[in-house]
Amino acid sequence: MSAPGRYRAVTEPDGIGVATDVIRPADGEPIPWGDSRVVIIWISADGTVRAMHTWNGKKVALENARAGDLLLAGWPGKRRQDTFLISDRRAALRALRAACR
Secondary structure: OOOOOOOOOEOOOOOOOOOOOOEEEOOOOOOOOOOOOOEEEEEOOOOOEEEEOOHHHHHHHHHHOOOOOEEEEEEEOOOOEEEEEOOOHHHHHHHHHHHOO
């Protein structure tokens, strides 16, 4: 799981005076985890960045991310790329497995 309190989903402008997109929590979102257009971006605490598009790659990221790592899901929407914070790796892994059955 992501480190509690270290990363959070942004739900309103952060006051820097520019328009920013919202990064929502992945929990409960109808993300098509099995779709190869959905990417999991895994940023390790040491700064290593990985992008996982395959079922196996997504599974590896969800199973092996450690405390202090950041997991994001990118999903191409109809008009833009949506980005989600994955805070519950177990729930995302269950959804990935269910999507690929």
